[in-house]
Amino acid sequence: MATIQTLPITAPVLPKGYTPPAASSSSRLSAPHPTGHRVLLPVGQAHLNHLKLALHHAHDFDSFDAHLA
Amino acid sequence: MSTTPVPNGSAVGSSEGSSLPPIVGINFGNSYASIAVFTKEGVAECIANEEGERQIACAISFQGEEIYIGNQATHQLVKNAKNTITGFRNLLGKKFSEIPQSQLQSTKSAPVIQHPDIPDEPAYKVQILQPAPSPLPPSTQPSAFTTPAASQAATPRSEPVPAERILTVSEVNTMFLASLVESAENFLGKKGLGAVITVPTAFTEAQKDALEKAATDAGVHVLQLLDEAGAAAVTTTSDIWAAELPADRTQLIVDLGSSSLALTLLSIRSGLAFVLASSHTTSVGGDQIDEKLIRFFAADFTKKTKVPLAVCPATDIADQRAEARLRLAIEHTKRTISASPGAATCSVESLKDGLDYTGSINRLRFDLLARPVYSAVADAVKALLESAQVDAHHVDELVYVGGSASLPGLDEALITDAGFAEDVATPFARGTVVGGGVGDPTTVLARGCAVQGALLASIPDDERHREVRAAYQRGGKGNEVQATQRTVGVLVPGAEVKVEGGLGGVWIPVVHKETALPARRTVRFDVELAEDAPALAFEVWEVTESIRVEK
Ligand SMILES: Nc1ncnc2c1ncn2[C@@H]1O[C@H](COP(=O)(O)OP(=O)(O)OP(=O)(O)O)[C@@H](O)[C@H]1O
Ligand SMILES: [Mg+2]
Missing domain, CATH: 3.30.420.40 (ATPase, nucleotide binding domain)
Known part of the structure; x- marks a missing residue:
């Protein structure tokens, strides 16, 4: 299971008459840095999990969760 | 018995x-x-x-x-x-010809020489005493000759013999x-x-x-x-x-040893780490603090005894030995300065001309001596952050590694000189820099x-x-890996005044920039609901974070 981060935040009451802004239909998330621009340090449990997720579970978190359960 | x-x-x-x-x-x-x-x-x-x-x-x-x-x-x-x-x-893995001339001779080590037999191989030659070969045990074979019985008294072991030993760097x-x-x-x-x-x-x-x-x-x-x-x-x-500490944070590792400073800016994301930028220099290190401290105590010795003592560099043999003795003694002095706020002593028996020496230095004076080294570290940090285009306020945590980074004065100087946030996480602030402890x-x-x-x-x-x-x-x-370039999070709209150029409401970053993909985050936070019309709305945004300086 993913660890849940509990944040010390209380979100405010929704203002009266709030209308969601319209996102333009062309808006997209920025592209990530290209592969190889960043290189993981091969250390720690999180890294081992990252490798197993890639090599044994084809990047499928649910499959990895099921394996750990 | x-x-x-x-x-x-x-x-x-x-x-x-x-x-x-x-x-x-x-x-x-x-x-x-x-x-x-x-x-x-x-x-x-x-x-x-x-x-x-x-x-x-x-x-x-x-x-x-x-x-x-x-x-x-x-x-x-x-x-x-x-x-x-x-x-x-x-010197590991270096050929003899790759080692600079200046490193072959040192007052702090046996000289590095070319190995007598292996081409281009660095080695050391030391004088040792080899145990003399043991005398042969008395023969147990019956002898056909009538010789006088061998003495039963132990043969005195002969003196060990001086010899030369050659050792490769690898050995x-x-x-x-x-x-x-x-x-x-x-x-x-x-x-x-x-x-x-x-x-x-x-x-x-x-x-x-x-x-x-x-x-x-x-x-x-x-x-x-x-x-x-x-x-x-x-x-x-x-x-x-x-x-x-937050699971997603930007960390600066400051490793100050004896002869080098290594800086590494890391993105730590739920335990996964990668390097954003790093630098290394051999022109900053604890050795420079040692020089200042040795000169300080040598001057104090001269003041107290009227015996001249010229160190760092020392030319004559008595001064060289005195310098070597001080260099050993200040290891203790520095550790005391790191461990406690009081003054630290330096004691050497027979420092020079048979005269003993005891002196002390307080933290204020020590930090004054070490200040040029602290400043050099701060300058290197500033240069690294600039090259990585990371604002000092975006560094969440300072990590200290290496003996000379045990000095609390370094932490203080760094936070002010390099402009980190006052609440940047450091092991000194958490009080874990205790001998052998978690943050040591x-x-x-x-x-x-x-x-x-x-x-x-x-x-x-x-x-x-x-x-x-x-x-x-x-x-x-x-x-x-692929890593995100921008932070993605949710904005819970609120009634607060919008900051110019910013977003109104409460911004909750979820997937930070510089997170390796694939990534998954689950966050939990509290929400306030209006009694008459309980409703929650949030917007998903990708943002460019900036720093607002409140004047
Ligand atoms: N508690 C302390 N307070 C201050 N200085 C210390 C302390 N402990 C060790 N040192 C100093 O730290 C230096 C050694 O640091 P460290 O062991 O990190 O070096 P190193 O990694 O072997 O060397 P380098 O990285 O420079 O090649 C020495 O100058 C030593 O005197
Ligand atoms: Mg080191």
Whole structure:
């Protein structure tokens, strides 16, 4: 299971008459840095999990969760 | 008297000991090394060697028939420097012709020479005493001749004979590593340990090969050579270090040793780490603090005794010896300055002309002396952040590694000079920089190596995990990742005034920039609801974060 981060935040009451802004239909998330621009340090449990997720579970978190359960 | 022999102590570990992983983590610095093992289930600690040292000087000294390794060897630098070898780690994997002339001769080590037989191989030549060959035992063969019976009196052992011994750099490193491993084996009561060993980021492949060979020759099974920053990351992402820190943070590792400064800016994201930027220089280090301190105490000695003493540099032999004695003594002075806010003393018996010396220095005065070094570190930090285009306020955590980073004055100077946020997380602020404790900068690397070793040892040795294990070999694949460029989070709209150019409401970053993909985050936070019209709305945004300076 993913660890849940509990944040010390209380979100405010929704203002009266709030209308969601319209996102333009062309808006997209920025592209990530290209592969190889960043290189993981091969250390720690999180890294081992990252490798197993890639090599044994084809990047499928649910499959990895099921394996750990 | 009892007739059953009682063993005088035993090297066998406690019964709990046998369940501990047979792993040693080795921080192999150029001037000091340290070792860590698991002392309890899940707890890696830096342990002392048989001499009671946790910081073990990388020094080997030959004195007659004796060989000293570690801090005892450094004491030989006063009168027996030419048979005392230091600085050998940095020469690993180097050809003789690659070593700069200036490094061949030093007052702090036996000279480096060209090996007499192996082409372009650096070596050391030391004078030793070889035990004389033992006299032959009396013959047990019956003799056909009637000779007088041999005397039964023990033949006096003849004097050991002076000899020359040539050691390659590799052999010296092997000897030293073997002594470290032996200390760990004695502690754990097990042999055949697996080891994870630190390696400086600046080491070439040839140097890594040489380190691996020296370690293998010392009888250890090398599980991984770990970049120093990697070893630090293991420790700083473990629960004992990071339980109260955000899982996603930008971390600056400041490693100040004796002869070098290494800076590494890391993105830490739920335990996954990668380097954003790094720098290394050999022009800043604890050695410069030593020089100032030695000059300070030498001047004080002259003031008190009227005996002239010229040090750093010292030219005549009496001054050179006095300088060497002071250099040994200030190790204690510096550690006291780090450990407590009071004044620290420096005592040397027979410093010069048979005169003893005792002096002291308070923290204020010490920090004044060390200030140029602190400033040089701050300048290097500023240069690194600028090259990485990261604002000092975006650094969430400072991590200190290396002996000289134990000085609280460095932390203070760095935070003000380099402009970090006042609440930037540091082990000094958390109060964990206590000798041998969680935040002790001299233990961070060795403990990280031990933890990593245990993790690697837990990977099953089967076909399914072949690729996983291969990723930890040198040049291993699978570590190149895509990472996000911008932070994605949710904005919960609120009634507050909008900051100009910003968004109104409460912004909750969820996937931070510089997060390796694929990533998954689950966050929980409280929401206030209006009684009459309970509703929650949030917007998903990708943002460019900036810093607002409140005037
Ligand atoms: N508690 C302390 N307070 C201040 N200085 C210390 C303390 N402990 C060790 N030192 C100093 O730290 C230096 C050694 O640091 P470290 O062991 O990190 O060096 P190293 O990694 O072997 O060397 P380098 O990285 O420069 O090649 C020495 O100058 C030593 O005197
Ligand atoms: Mg170092």
